[in-house]
Every structure is written in structure tokens, then in C-alpha cells.
Amino acid sequence: MSHILFDFFGTLVDYDDGHARAPVRTAAFVSSLGQPMSADEFTARWDEVWMAWEARCAPTRLEFSMLDVARSFLPSASPDEISAFVSVYIAEWNAGVRYLPGLYExxxxxxxxxxxxxxxxxxxxxxxxxxLAAMGVAGLVETVVTSVEVGVRKPSPEIYSSALGRLGIPASSAVFVGDNPSADYFGPLAAGMRAAFLIDPAARHTAVPPAHRLSSVFDLPSVLA
Incomplete structure (x- = not known):
């Protein structure tokens, strides 16, 4: 086994699985475009638009972009305003991302x-x-493959084959590590990877063999050994 493929959110970083918790600056930006709203009003409206995109794309596992949602949310905004809106929102969403001490090592x-x-x-x-750059580990990662670039999300086979193709390896040369059973365990195995390991600190996913469940990504060296 020559390659390890990692999921990112929930695997290499902890994060709040949802939208920005207090989008005060984003709401202020939207208000500056002539649509006054509070942070709570923004969150309610943003959730409504976001879930419409989820309902549209989830059955086919097609991926949508932040720009897609932003255009639906601000249909009369210019391209520059849409881009600026996404930048402000992502900056606030990033407050919920927490880096893991010791990950570089x-x-x-x-x-x-x-x-x-x-x-x-x-x-x-x-x-x-x-x-990855902010954590200082970008130089340790050979490639990054994202669903928004491929056009489909895990566990669609295309995203794994895209990663394997970039790396120039057969599926049997890789193992996968992540925190979602469908996307990061059963999906990679169905794609032909040699093994997969699921981060499952509460031991909730009993369909995954105990030897392939990790309490955190830091357990990986011992199970690989």
C-alpha cells in the first residue's frame, strides 16, 4: 500500500457541520446591497436557499458550488458582488474550523x-x-481532489477514480481515511481500495469492523503497522 487518501472535514480538522454560526458581517454585506436583514434573518433565508439546492442535487450526488447558492440568494447582484459575498461568508464560516494539534507531525x-x-x-x-496551507501541511499532500471540481460528491465512484487517476495508481495501492461511513468507508471499498478506516470515536457505526474504526486520525499509524 503506497498511498493514503484522506477526507478533510471531520478527519484532518474539526469543524461545525452547518452554516456560519454568527454571520454578522455577511448580513451587513447583504444589507449594503440594498437588502437589509439581521444575522438571524440571513441565516433563515440562506438555509432555505441552501436546502433547495441540496434537494435538487442530493438524489444524483451532483455537487453544487457556493457561487451557485449565492447567485440564487442574490439574483440581482453583479458577478463582483457575488464573489465578494462568498468571500465574506466563507471567512465567517471558517471560524468554526479547528485545527488538530500534532497533525503536522x-x-x-x-x-x-x-x-x-x-x-x-x-x-x-x-x-x-x-x-492545508494555513496548517503548514500543504507540502506533504500530493494532490487535493474536491467534489465541486469533479462535479459529483462522495460516494460517487467518479470522485475516487479522479483522485486515483491524478495519482497514477490503481485502487489497490490506496487506503482511505475519513469520518463518514458511506463516503469514506463503503464508497472507497466499492471503488476497489485495499482498505478504509473510519473515524468513529463513539463506536456508532457497527457495520464497520472494529479493526477499521479509529477514535481519531492519530490512531492511523498503529493500525497501519
């Missing part, structure tokens, strides 16, 4: 024996590379 150690990649579902193509 873990990935550095793993990179001595394996080539590393990240395969992540995300609605913003620059988001994962931004965080």
Missing part, C-alpha cells in the same frame, strides 16, 4: 512511507487548499 511521519492525498466533499474549490 502525524502527516510528516506518514509521508516518510506513503504518498498522501486529500479527497473532500466541499462547495468551494479553494477552501481545502487554503486550510
Amino acid at each position: 502525524l502527516l510528516l511521519s506518514l509521508s516518510q512511507r506513503h504518498r498522501l492525498a486529500v479527497v473532500s466533499n466541499t462547495h468551494e474549490p479553494d477552501l481545502v487548499p487554503f486550510h
